[in-house]
Amino acid sequence: MDQQLCPRFEKAMGLLSTRWVGLILFELLKGAKRFSEMEADLPISGRLLSDRLKLLEKEGIVERNIYSEFPVRIEYSLSPKGKNLEPVIQEIQKWADQYVSADELEQH
Known part of the structure; x- marks a missing residue:
């Protein structure tokens, strides 16, 4: 049986799994933030944060006001x-709370 991944699903997973994107989205679910606030709240360099925000803005997920x-x-x-990603992120958080142990976090 020839099974192909749905290209839309593959693109969405690729975007959401890009390093730091999930944490940036999680932060912005709390409300609008200045760049400096996000830089202070996230363990990420300013250059990389800028790159990720540009990516998310290009994808129409983040707005720059x-x-x-x-x-x-x-x-x-x-x-x-x-x-509209909020329920997805909340479900990932619920899953992580239930299945990701503190021991697994220390291994990374």
Whole structure:
């Protein structure tokens, strides 16, 4: 039997499994954040965070909002497409809470 992965599923899994993407989405589920806030909250370099945010923005998952204040304020938030990932992320969290042990975390 010739089975092929659904290309849409494969693309979605590739995107969500990109290193740090899950944690960035998890952070943005809490609400809009400035770059500096995310940089402080996540164990990731500024350059890599910028790259991941650009990727997510290109995919239409994250929105970059510029506020014309002085100084200019830029915040990142989930788009409607990104917000629709919330139940997926919550289910992954539930699964991890149930099946990923502290011992497994120390092995990485």
